[in-house]
Amino acid sequence: IIPEIEAINLDALFELEKDGYFVVPNAKATWIAMHRERTRETLAKKAEVPTSRYAYAKTLDELYEACEKVGYPCHTKAIMSSSGKGSYFVKSREDIPKAWEEAKMKARGSADKIIVEEHIEFDVEITELAVRHYDENGEIVTTFPKPVGHYQIDGDYHSSWQPAEISEKAEREVYRIAKRITDVLGGLGLFGVEMFVKGDKVWANEVSPRPHDTGMVTLASHPTGFSEFGLHLRAVLGLPIPGEWVDGYRLFPMLTPAATHVIKANVSGYSPRFRGLAKALSVPNATVRLFGKPEAYPGRRLGVAIAWDKNVEDAKKKAEMAAHSIELRTRSSDWHGQDYEVRKHHGMQYGAF
Numbered sequence: 001i002i003p004e005i006e007a008i009n010l011d012a013l014f015e016l017e018k019d020g021y022f023v024v025p026n027a028k029a030t031w032i033a034m035h036r037e038r039t040r041e042t043l044a045k046k047a048e049v050p051t052s053r054y055a056y057a058k059t060l061d062e063l064y065e066a067c068e069k070v071g072y073p074c075h076t077k078a079i080m081s082s083s084g085k086g087s088y089f090v091k092s093r094e095d096i097p098k099a100w101e102e103a104k105m106k107a108r109g110s111a112d113k114i115i116v117e118e119h120i121e122f123d124v125e126i127t128e129l130a131v132r133h134y135d136e137n138g139e140i141v142t143t144f145p146k147p148v149g150h151y152q153i154d155g156d157y158h159s160s161w162q163p164a165e166i167s168e169k170a171e172r173e174v175y176r177i178a179k180r181i182t183d184v185l186g187g188l189g190l191f192g193v194e195m196f197v198k199g200d201k202v203w204a205n206e207v208s209p210r211p212h213d214t215g216m217v218t219l220a221s222h223p224t225g226f227s228e229f230g231l232h233l234r235a236v237l238g239l240p241i242p243g244e245w246v247d248g249y250r251l252f253p254m255l256t257p258a259a260t261h262v263i264k265a266n267v268s269g270y271s272p273r274f275r276g277l278a279k280a281l282s283v284p285n286a287t288v289r290l291f292g293k294p295e296a297y298p299g300r301r302l303g304v305a306i307a308w309d310k311n312v313e314d315a316k317k318k319a320e321m322a323a324h325s326i327e328l329r330t331r332s333s334d335w336h337g338q339d340y341e342v343r344k345h346h347g348m349q350y351g352a353f
Contacts, residue, residue: 002236004210006034006080024236025132025187025209032185033209036079036115047180049204052118052196060100066116067096078103079113087155089119120203122196124149126164127214128178129228131190131252133235142182143243144175145222145231145252149312150214154299159319160214161259161312162221169200175249177204185209190232213301214260216289220308220315221258256308259315261323263288263303265296269330272296274303280325285309286318288326296330 055066078086088099149164192212307318
C-alpha cells in the first residue's frame with residue numbers, strides 16, 4: 001500500500017499494517033510526514049537536526065502570539081497540507097488575519113492547528129531524494145542522488161534542477177541530515193527531504209515519504225529506469241540499486257544536468273486541452289509530461305516540461321521555453337449554463353472563443 005495524498009485515514013494504515021499489509025515506507029512514517037507538527041517535532045527532537053524556529057497556534061489570538069515569538073517575517077502553515085495550500089508569508093502583524101483565513105480555508109486535511117515558522121534567507125531550497133533499500137547482504141542502506149535545487153511561487157514548486165549549486169561541505173551536511181531523518185522514519189523506499197541551504201549551513205524543513213514533485217527532474221538526469229519512481233520501486237521490491245561509497249555516504253550516479261518547469265493553469269474549466277505541443281517538443285533536449293487532470297483552475301499543475309543539457313543553466317532555459325510554449329483550452333459554463341471555451345497561454349490570456 002503506497003499512500004499518495006495527505007487527506008487519508010491514517011488510523012486505517014496502522015490497522016492494515018497489523019493485518020500484514022506492507023505500507024510504504026511504513027504507517028508510522030506516513031503518520032509523521034503527513035502532519036506538520038509531528039514532522040517538525042520529529043526533525044527537531046528525534047532526528048535532532050537543525051530547523052528554523054517555530055511555534056503553534058489553535059486560535060487567532062494564539063497566532064498573534066506565535067508570530068511575535070518567532071519574529072517577522074515568518075511563514076504560517078496549516079498543520080496538515082501540501083503544495084503550499086493553506087500557507088501564507090506573514091510580513092507584519094497586519095497579515096495575520098489573512099494567514100488565519102488561508103490556513104482554515106485551503107488546508108488539505110486538518111487545520112485545527114497552525115504552525116508558524118521562522119523565515120530563513122536561504123541561497124537555495126533543495127530536496128534530497130534519499131533511498132532506503134537492501135544491499136547485496138540484506139542490510140538496509142541509504143543511497144543519495146545529487147541534491148535537487150528548486151524554487152517556489154505562492155508556496156508551490158515552479159522549477160527544479162539537478163544538481164543543486166551548493167558547496168561540498170553543504171552537500172555532505174545534506175546527506176547527514178537526510179540520513180538522520182530517514183533512519184528515524186524507517187522503512188523502505190524513496191523520501192523527499194526538503195532543506196534550506198545558505199553557504200555551508202543547512203536547515204531541515206519537511207519530509208515526504210514518497211517520490212517528490214521536484215524530483216521529476218530525475219526523469220532526465222538519471223539513467224533510464226532509475227528516476228525517482230524507478231528508485232522507489234526498486235527499493236520497495238528489494239531490487240538492487242547501484243551506488244558508490246564516497247566519504248562515508250553511498251551516492252547514486254547522475255547521468256546529466258537537467259531541469260523541470262511546471263505547466264500551470266491560469267483559468268478555470270473542465271476537460272483541459274493543450275496546444276503548442278509541437279513547438280514545445282521542438283526545443284532541443286526537452287520533453288513534456290501532461291498529467292491528464294480532468295479539471296483546471298488557476299495555479300493547478302497540469303504538467304511539467306523536462307530538459308537536459310551540459311549544464312544546469314541551459315537546462316533551466318530549455319525547460320522554461322518548452323513549458324511556455326503550451327497553450328491551454330478549457331470548457332467552462334456561463335451564467336446561463338451554456339458551454340464556452342477559454343484559451344490561455346502558460347502566463348498570458350488569449351481570450352474566449
